[in-house]
Amino acid sequence: MMLQIRNLHASVGGMEILRGLDLDVRAGEVHAIMGPNGSGKSTLAQVLVGRETYDVTGEVLYEGRNLLAMSPEQRAVEGVFLAFQYPVEIPGVGNLYFIRTALNMMRKQRGLDELDAMDFLALAKERMKFVEMDQSFMNRSVNTGFSGGETKRNEILQMAVLEPKLAILDETDSGLDIDALRIVANGVNALRSKERALLVITHYQRLLNYIVPDRVHVMANGRIVRSGDKHLALELEKNGYADFEQDTAGGARSAAGVTS
Amino acid sequence: MSRRENTLLQGLSRLESRRNGHDPVWLKAFRHTALQRVSERGFPTAKDEAWKYTQIGRILDVAFEPAEADASLRLSSAAIDQLAGDLGGARLVFINGYFSPQCSSLKKLPEGVKVKSLASALAEEGESLEALLSRPFGEQTHAFTALNAACAEDGAFVQIPANTVIEEPIHLVFLSDPGAAFPAGPVVSHPRSLVLAGPGSRVTIVETYAGILDEVYLTNAVTEVILEEGAAVEHYKIQNETETAFHIALLDVRQERDTQFATHSVALGSLLARHEVTVGLHGPGAKATLNGLYMPQNEQHLDNPTTIDHIAPECISRELYKGVVDGRGRGVFDGRVIVRPGAMKTDSSQTNKNLLLSESARANTRPQLEIFADDVKCAHGATVGQLNEEVVFYLRTRGISQIAARNLLTYAFVGEMLELIRVQPLRSHVEKLVALRLSAGGVGMVAA
Numbered sequence: 001m002m003l004q005i006r007n008l009h010a011s012v013g014g015m016e017i018l019r020g021l022d023l024d025v026r027a028g029e030v031h032a033i034m035g036p037n038g039s040g041k042s043t044l045a046q047v048l049v050g051r052e053t054y055d056v057t058g059e060v061l062y063e064g065r066n067l068l069a070m071s072p073e074q075r076a077v078e079g080v081f082l083a084f085q086y087p088v089e090i091p092g093v094g095n096l097y098f099i100r101t102a103l104n105m106m107r108k109q110r111g112l113d114e115l116d117a118m119d120f121l122a123l124a125k126e127r128m129k130f131v132e133m134d135q136s137f138m139n140r141s142v143n144t145g146f147s148g149g150e151t152k153r154n155e156i157l158q159m160a161v162l163e164p165k166l167a168i169l170d171e172t173d174s175g176l177d178i179d180a181l182r183i184v185a186n187g188v189n190a191l192r193s194k195e196r197a198l199l200v201i202t203h204y205q206r207l208l209n210y211i212v213p214d215r216v217h218v219m220a221n222g223r224i225v226r227s228g229d230k231h232l233a234l235e236l237e238k239n240g241y242a243d244f245e246q247d248t249a250g251g252a253r254s255a256a257g258v259t260s
Numbered sequence: 261m262s263r264r265e266n267t268l269l270q271g272l273s274r275l276e277s278r279r280n281g282h283d284p285v286w287l288k289a290f291r292h293t294a295l296q297r298v299s300e301r302g303f304p305t306a307k308d309e310a311w312k313y314t315q316i317g318r319i320l321d322v323a324f325e326p327a328e329a330d331a332s333l334r335l336s337s338a339a340i341d342q343l344a345g346d347l348g349g350a351r352l353v354f355i356n357g358y359f360s361p362q363c364s365s366l367k368k369l370p371e372g373v374k375v376k377s378l379a380s381a382l383a384e385e386g387e388s389l390e391a392l393l394s395r396p397f398g399e400q401t402h403a404f405t406a407l408n409a410a411c412a413e414d415g416a417f418v419q420i421p422a423n424t425v426i427e428e429p430i431h432l433v434f435l436s437d438p439g440a441a442f443p444a445g446p447v448v449s450h451p452r453s454l455v456l457a458g459p460g461s462r463v464t465i466v467e468t469y470a471g472i473l474d475e476v477y478l479t480n481a482v483t484e485v486i487l488e489e490g491a492a493v494e495h496y497k498i499q500n501e502t503e504t505a506f507h508i509a510l511l512d513v514r515q516e517r518d519t520q521f522a523t524h525s526v527a528l529g530s531l532l533a534r535h536e537v538t539v540g541l542h543g544p545g546a547k548a549t550l551n552g553l554y555m556p557q558n559e560q561h562l563d564n565p566t567t568i569d570h571i572a573p574e575c576i577s578r579e580l581y582k583g584v585v586d587g588r589g590r591g592v593f594d595g596r597v598i599v600r601p602g603a604m605k606t607d608s609s610q611t612n613k614n615l616l617l618s619e620s621a622r623a624n625t626r627p628q629l630e631i632f633a634d635d636v637k638c639a640h641g642a643t644v645g646q647l648n649e650e651v652v653f654y655l656r657t658r659g660i661s662q663i664a665a666r667n668l669l670t671y672a673f674v675g676e677m678l679e680l681i682r683v684q685p686l687r688s689h690v691e692k693l694v695a696l697r698l699s700a701g702g703v704g705m706v707a708a
Contacts, residue, residue, distance in 0.1 A: 049657045076659035088654045092672030101668065102658035109659065141672075158658065 001061070002027045002166060002197045008058035010040075010047050017043045019222035020058070027165070028194040032208055032233060033201045035219035036241040041201045042085060044219070045170040048199075049082040050075050062166065076102075077109040081164030083155035085171040090142035095154065096124065098142045099161055106162065127160035131187040149180035156187040167191070168199040173207035185210030205237035220244040268324055268407065268448065269298065284386045290394040294409035303403045310402070313592045313624045314534050314563040319506050324448040324478055326411060329358035333437060335472075337365070340433060344468040344498070345689030349428030350375055355435050357449025357479075358414045367428070372421035375430055378452055381417035392454060392486075404508045408482040412452030415483075420461040420491075429464040429496075429683050436505065438475040448478040455484070457491035457519075464494040466686060469509075471502035471529065481509040487519035489543065494522050496686060500693060501529035503560060510536045517543030517572075524681055526690055527554040527562045528697060534563040541568070541575040541603075552581035553677040555697055556589030556621075563592040570603040570633075579610040582677050584670060585621035592624045597638065599631040606633065610640040615647065615673050617666070667698045674698075 003025040010018040017040045025031050035041050047054055050072035060067040067075060090098065104114040115123065124138065131153040143151045152172050159167050169188065173181055188211050192198065200211055208216070208230065216232040217224045218241070225244050226232065283291070303320060304311035333355045340353060340363060352375065353363035359377030369375060381389060416432045438447050455465055469479055479501065487493055501507050507530040515521055525535055539548045554562040568577045583591035593612040614623035625642040647669050655665035674694055681687040 051653065071662075072653065072656035073659050073661050076657055082657055084654065088648070088651045090651055090654075090669070090672065092675045093668060098655075098658075098668075101664075102655075102660055105661065105664065106659040162658070 001025070002063060003067075003199075004059075004061040006059040006061075008044075008047070008056070008060060010043055010054040010056045012043075012054050017054075017222055018047065021219075021223055023217065023224060025166070025197045025199065027197050029214045030192065030198040030200060030211065032211075032213035032216045033199060033219055033224075034203070034205070034216060034233060034236055036245060037203065039219040039241075040222040041203075041219055042170055043222075045082055045085075045168050045199075045201055048075075048168055049080060073105075076162075076164075077106050079165030081159055081162060081167045083152070083159060083167065083169045083172050085174065087143050087151045087155055089144045089146075091144045093142050094138070095140055095142050096121075096138035099124065099158055102158070103161055124157075124161060127157060130160045130190045131156050132183050133157055148175040149177065149184075152176060152180065152184050153187070156184055156191075160187065160191060163191075163196075165195060166197050166199070168201065170201045171203060172200075173202055173204065181207065182210065205233045208233045218244050268303075268320065269295075282383075284382075284390070286390045286394060287382070287386070291410045294406045297401070297406040298403045298410065301403055301406070308402075310565060310594070313590075313594070314532070314561065316532075318532060319478060319508075322446050322476055322478070322506075324446050327356035327358070327447040327449045329414070330356070331360075331362070333360065335363055335435065335437075337363070340435070343435065343470045343472070343500075344431065344433045345686055347429045347431045347466060347683060347685045349426075349430055351431040351433060352377070352416050353433045353435065354414065354416070354451055355437055356447060357412075357434070357451045369426065370424050373424060373426065374417065374419040376417050378415040378417045378454065379413055381454075389454075392456070392484075404480050405482055405510050408450045408452055408480050408510075411450040411480075412482065413450075415452040415454070415481075417454050418463070418465065419456040420458050420463050422458040422488075423460040424458065425462040426464070429466050429686070431466045431468065434467070434469045434479065434481065435472060436470075436477050436479060436501065437472045438477040446476045446478070448480060451479070451481045453481070453483040455486070455493065455495075457485070457487045457493050459488045460490040461488075462492045464496075464683060466496040466498070466683065468498045468500070469507060469529070470498075470500045471505050474502045474504045476504050476506075478506040479509070481507075483509070483511045485511070485513045485521065487513070487515045487521055487546075489517045490519065491516075492520040494682065495524070496681065496683065497523065497525045497535065498686075498690065498693075499525070499527045499529055499533055499535060501533070503529060503531055503558065505530050507533035507535070509534070510538065513537070513539040513548070515539065515541050515543065515546040515548060515575075518545040519543065520547050520549075522549035523551065524677075525550075525552040525554075525564065526677075526693075527552070527556075527564065528693055530562070531559065532561045532563075534565065537564075537566045539566075539568045539577070541570050541572055541577070544572045544574045546572065547576040548578070550577070550579040550581075551677060551680050552593075553583075553674060554581070554591050554593075555584045555586075555674075555694070556591050557586040557697070558589060559587070560589045561592075562590070563594070565592075565594040565596075567596040567598065568608065570597070570599045570606045570608065570636075573602060573604040573606070573633075575603065575606055577606075577608045577610075579608075580677075580680075581612045582673065583612075583614040583623050584617065584674060585614065585623050586617040588618075588620045590622045590624070593642070594624075594626045594628075595640075596628045596630065597640070599629075599633045599636050599638065601632045603633045604635045606636040606638065608636070608638045612642040613673075614642075614644040615670065616644065617647070617670065670698055671695070
């Protein structure tokens with residue numbers, strides 16, 4: 001098992017956002033997490049990459065090791081990656097330099113040789129094709145003055161270069177027009193492999209037409225309330241989330257009975 | 261005069277006797293007037309607006325002796341490269357304020373160009389310098405400037421004839437070597453430099469101030485730059501004294517019609533430093549650019565007062581100062597822009613940004629606009645902030661350690677200032693100094 005989440009709770013400022021979440025993800029699988037706004041999807045993503053603003057309890061095992069005990073940079077070195085919903089701008093730091101620094105810091109931690117500028121450029125150029133980016137992106141400051149679509153493509157480019165084992169995509173489809181969505185999805189699909197697991201967080205079913213999931217989970221009020229195969233996403237598209245929100249508000253149904 | 265103030269003046273009588281016979285009559289009279297001014301006005305206190313943030317008690321407490329010229333002091337050119345960088349052009353080296361011909365290299369320069377020590381200029385053509393050197397002091401002149409006038413014996417003298425262009429930078433290196441100086445103990449040097457850019461001429465001047473040993477010393481420097489019609493001067497000042505030193509300096513610039521002056525100040529060294537820049541825009545169409553980077557750490561206090569005086573109409577001034585403050589350091593920016601009556605169509609902008617890296621770091625920023633003319637465009641802005649923790653977190657999720665992330669972002673903040681340095685070997689030298697400074701806190705982060 002690549003990722004095992006048991007009874008995960010997370011709160012911020014006394015407000016509980018995750019309320020006992022369980023999830024299992026195997027290598028090679030693509031899991032979609034869907035749910036209404038405020039259900040805790042993004043919090044789950046942030047907690048998994050080590051955001052320190054949350055009080056977290058419960059257990060998260062990543063390749064059998066305690067993920068919650070690792071620093072954000074350690075998790076990255078171990079192969080956990082998040083494509084941010086809102087990637088930050090970093091004026092003054094060139095995109096190429098940033099990604100090379102990230103890759104080389106990880107390689108160093110893993111006991112590998114650092115890539116020199118030429119080798120890195122060759123790698124970056126190859127991976128840029130995945131997301132149809134041209135080199136002008138690389139010379140600009142990270143995400144500075146990028147359009148919404150460009151920041152999302154830049155996240156997938158980083159993923160393509162850093163080659164994580166567990167990649168979490170947080171609403172990567174939000175704010176994308178249909179062309180950008182296709183490009184981003186193609187980039188993600190190119191990275192699907194037996195060794196890699198993907199956790200795709202999305203509000204809409206639309207993205208899942210392009211990135212076809214093995215499992216679909218519905219999140220509401222901080223828990224996974226239902227799991228199924230890709231057909232569940234279509235059902236949600238038709239009927240909306242209203243049923244699930246009512247269910248959990250009453251505390252009638254728990255995740256236990258329906259997870260895989 | 262208080263007893264404390266005597267300490268800086270006590271060496272003067274010895275200086276005077278040593279100098280007897282050298283100075284022309286006018287200079288003697290001028291020094292006398294300057295000294296009187298020191299006595300009358302006294303050294304600045306916290307009550308002086310312009311010295312509000314910079315208290316100089318620590319300087320006045322030290323019994324400084326004036327440094328003396330010592331021809332036996334030598335440094336290899338490799339050692340000087342290390343301290344100041346090798347910029348490829350003419351290099352004048354001053355040790356404890358006195359010209360060292362042995363350490364200097366004067367390349368062949370175009371005909372009529374004069375690059376030499378002020379002492380030899382005074383000896384060779386003293387009378388012609390009278391009008392330049394004995395300019396009456398303005399209202400703002402403080403005791404340190406007056407003291408420099410009273411005491412200065414040497415410095416650089418650069419004169420570029422009309423329509424002459426010098427491509428390679430002229431490097432003025434002021435090294436303090438208190439360990440080798442006579443008399444033993446804390447010494448003060450008073451370098452005085454003069455740059456005269458003739459009509460239509462173009463030149464780049466780099467001033468580097470550096471110390472050799474971690475001992476207490478004081479550099480009290482005055483540099484004057486005069487640009488005649490259509491001249492363009494690019495000026496750099498790298499202040500990298502040892503962290504035990506005091507550094508008080510004035511760069512005074514006079515610009516005539518259609519001149520272009522740019523200065524870039526990088527302040528890294530000294531326990532306490534105050535690098536003042538005053539620019540007078542006397543002719544229409546003149547443009548002044550003032551850039552500055554100051555990076556106090558530990559207990560350092562780095563003050564950067566600037567005054568841009570728009571006297572003539574249709575002049576442009578651009579000012580960008582950035583401070584990175586770490587440890588218990590303190591950075592000060594005090595930027596005055598004056599637009600005199602009649603200076604219509606003035607276009608001025610001023611920006612000061614400060615980055616605080618520690619809980620105890622402090623920055624004071626004081627932009628001051630004094631506008632007495634209509635139809636002017638003046639903008640200014642100042643910020644004091646910390647590293648964006650959102651961005652630090654983003655970098656950490658990419659495997660970049662917290663320390664490296666902070667260094668990377670700090671370097672990005674500073675990078676804008678480094679890119680403004682157009683003399684390539686100087687930029688490389690400063691990049692190295694800055695990277696060294698930032699890596700002192702953790703993992704090294706070098707420029708892309």
